[in-house]
Amino acid sequence: MQRTGVAAGSLLAGASLLEFLEACGTTTTTNTSGKLTGNLEIFSWWTAGGEADGLNEMFKIYAQKYADVKIKNAAVAGGAGTNAKAVLATRMQGGKPPDSFQVHAGQELISTWVKASKMEPITNIWKDAGWDSVIPKDLKDIVSSNGDVWSVPVNVHRGNAIWASTKVMSLAGLTESPATYSDFIKLLDKAKSLGISAPLALGSKGNWQIAMLFENGVLASGGPDYYKTLFSGKGSFTDSKVKEALTTMKTLFDYVNNDHPTLDWDGAAQRVTAGTSLATIMGDWAKGYFTSLNLSPGKDFIGAPSPGTKGNYVIVCDTFGLPKGAPDRDNAVAWIKVAGSQEGQAAFNPKKGSIPARTDVAKSLFDPVAQSFMDDFKAAKLVPSSAHGSATPEAFATGLNDEMGQFVQKRDVNTTANNLQKLADQFLK
Amino acid sequence: MRERPLGRSRFSQRLDRLTPLLMITPSVILIAIFVYVFIGYTGYVSLTKWYGVVPDYTWAGLSQYEQLFQLERFQADISNTIRFTFLFLIASIGIGFAAAVLLDQKLRGTIFFQNVFLFPLAISFVVTGTIWRWLFNPNQGLNLLFGALHLDFLKSGWLIDTRTALYSLVIAATWQMSGFCMAMFLAGLRSVPDDLREAARVDGATEFRVYQFVILPLLRPIILSAIIILGHISLKIFDLVFVMTFGGPGYSTDMPGLYMFIATFRQNLYARGAAIATVLLLMVAVLIVPYLIWNLREEPER
Structure with a gap:
């Protein structure tokens, strides 16, 4: 309890209220004085562009509801979250958690923070808010373990997507992206x-982009159930379906730009906008890149599920959880409610370029690609992404990245499959 | 009456002896804790099973090291770091020495060029890395320049080719540090007394012989200092690699410093990260300890 005192020295009333609530062990936020005060520190790696705008929209909604809470944006820039995760790990180990932090759904949350018992379950918040009826069960499962829910999903990105330039497509006489790899x-x-x-x-x-090609390939060759079995460590990476995916990738490498090791995904997207490439396979954050250049979906570029994965949705999902010992626990609980609310998700997602985790947000707020993805999301089989730490622990996901970096250079299907199996034996069992 | 001044002087004598000790104690204590205790702690962690964000001090003996040396990535790291250090030292010291000799000819504009060569040192490796990454872009930068000059045989894949990426890194690092070597050598050259050179010349030595037998031996301490300073920078290199290649393509430019960061903070393999740090420490020690011993032996002679 010392921590609450440190965070809000002048707000002794708030601190003692927190003590009272913790003593009760409930997740109620109805405040006896009716008002929340003090600070709210939100940790994320959303520092620029649409992501930061989206976060600010959610802050605005929070500020309207709880005007007396001072919001502290503790975002850490760089490295697609790598830097932020390092800072977060240090803070959590040092016993100075933020009030709530951004974490990918799945293993990044469960095997890192929940297993280390650094989190407080939000099962009751979830139940009270009635999120069961608006958030798909597949998604809830990914943020749950041992019968408890540990964080609230705010958005869903699609990992299995392909982005093509309409100009180059029309040269080839096509208007739609091919449905299978052989056609592609x-x-x-x-x-x-x-x-x-x-x-x-x-x-x-950084090689994670090739890991995405791999997971999309496995999904195409084996289907969603096979995918889940494989990445949970129960399948075998030396199996023929995995080798099929690797062989497809090997073929695809013959068509890629040779400067790929120095480019990030946005450099690849830039090739598509410039018309020097036909398409790129990337998550739907690539859409944000296109729209930031005033290109319009459907007219200037096409967004579709990556070949062979129609009807499936590779989920890259950001969530907010409640760390144990959050200095302003009440405010954090209120934040989690805002993050899970229809209003919050409607404000956040159009800016971020993702679709809401809730299925009841008005489609009219979104662009045509997002609208079609929202339809897919309702009907599709959802599988977590490994490249983004949802399907597998970070130790495996990063090892997979390394292996993919080797694969693109050496292009040896059997060696890669064997190495992946070794990695799975070590970190997925 | 005689007692008091004596007492005071005894006290002040003791104070004289104590003062330096008192002055130095805080920093000794702080260094002991924040350097040596943490080195010890890192060594200890490397012998445990710590995997995940919560410390786990289950004893694992040397198994982390066994695993580490079997990893393809770490094997590549060791080979990369040795090759990088070797090439970087030779290039920086060679270019630095050549530039210093040229600038020592007391021609006009010496000061100007001296500064031009030294300025890259003021830049951080992150900036150097970013700029050289642009220059090495296969479709822009250097290749474009060589194309325009009809020097197409000089075109290369630079950072995108596993065979050239490490050398590209060496070029960037050398660009930054050779000016520093030059400054060291220039100071050394200027401290070589002119009468020694004259004497050699009078004895009929060619200019080359003068450098070989008179000047270079006198510059030995400087060469050694340059090796130590550049060597430990090179073994610990992280920022340049992080910015330029992130260890790629494949493992071709991966370094222990980068892998230590990734293993610890991205994979949560704290014990493995600690083991890499310990190996890194030993590598730097191999370089520095002989220097320290040599230094301690030389000191009384001065």
Whole structure:
């Protein structure tokens, strides 16, 4: 309890109220004085562009409801969250958690923080808010363990998506992205014959982008149940379906730009906008890149599920959880409620370029690609992404990245499959 | 009456002896805790099973090290770091020495060029890395320049090719640090007395021989200092790699410093990260300890 005192020295009333609530062990936020005061520190790696705008929209809603709470935005920039995660780990180990922090649904939450018993369950908040009826069960399962829910999903990004330039597509005489890899490779051949030397754009700095190609490939070759079994460590990475996916990737590498090790995903997207490549396979944050250049979906570029994965949704989902010993626990609980609310998600997601985790947010707020993804999301089978730490623990996900970096250089299917199995034996069992 | 001044002087004598000790104690204590205790702690963690964000001090003996040396990535790290250090030292010291000799000819504009060569040192490796990453972009930068000059044989994949990426890194690091070597050598050259050079010349030595037998031996301490300073920078290198390649393509530019960060903070393999740190410490020690011993032996002679 010392921590509450440190955080809000002048607000002794608030601190003692927190003590009272913790003593009761309830998750009620109805405040006897009716008002929340003190601070709210929100930790994330949303520092720029649409992400930061979206976060600010949620802050605005929070500020309207709880005008007396001072919001502290503790965002850490850089490295797609790597830097932020390092800072967070240090703070949590040092016993100075923020009030709430951004964490990917799945293993990043469960095997890192819940297993270390650094989190407080939000099962009661979830129940009281009635989120069961608006958030898909597949998604709830990913943020749950041992019968408790540990965080609230605010958005859903799609990992299995392909982004193509309509201009180059029309040169090849197509308006829709091919549904299978064999058709897609035919299209790439055609583009090549039209003088586009590297029709598939890839940026692989850090290698996680190749890991996404891999998980999309496995999903296409084995389907969602196979995918889940494989990434939970119960399947085998030396299986023929995995090798099929690797072989497809190997073929795809013949069509990628050779400077991919120095580019990130946005560099690959830039090749598509410039028309030097036909398409790139990337999560739907790529859409935010296109729209920031005033390109409109449907007209200037096409967004569709990646080949062979229609009807499936690779989930990259940001959530907010409640760390044990949050200095302003009441305020954090209120934040979690805002993050899970229809209003909060409607404000956040259009800016962020993702779709809401709730299925009851008005579609009219979103662009055509997001609208079609929202329809897919309701009907699709949901699988967590490994590349983004949801399906597998970080130790495996990063090892997978390394292995993919080797694979793109050496292109040896059997060695890669064997190495992945070794990695799975070590970290997925 | 005689007692008091004596007492005072005895006290002040004691104070004289104590003062330096008192002055130095706080920093000794702080260094003991924040350097040596943590080195010990890191060594201890490397012998445990700590995996995950909560400390786990279950004893694991040397198994982390066994695993580490079997990892393809770490094997690549060791080979990369040794090759990088070797090439970087030779290039920086070679270029630095050559530049210093040229600038020592007391021609006009010496001061100007001296500063031009030294300025890169004022930049951080992050900035150097970012700029050189642009220059090494296969479709822009250097390749564009070579193309325009019809020097197409000089074009290269630079950072995108596993065979050249490490050398590209060496070029960037050398660009930054050779000016520093130059400054050290220039100071050394200027401290070589002119009469020694003259004497050699009078004895009929060619200019080359003068450098070989008179000047270079006198510069030995400087060469050694340069090796130590650049060597430990090079072994610990992190920022340049982080910015330029993030260890890629493949493992071709991965370094122990980068892998230590990733293993610890991204994979949560704290014990493995500590083991890498310990190996890194030993590598730097191999470089520095002989220097310290040499230094301690030389000191009384001065």
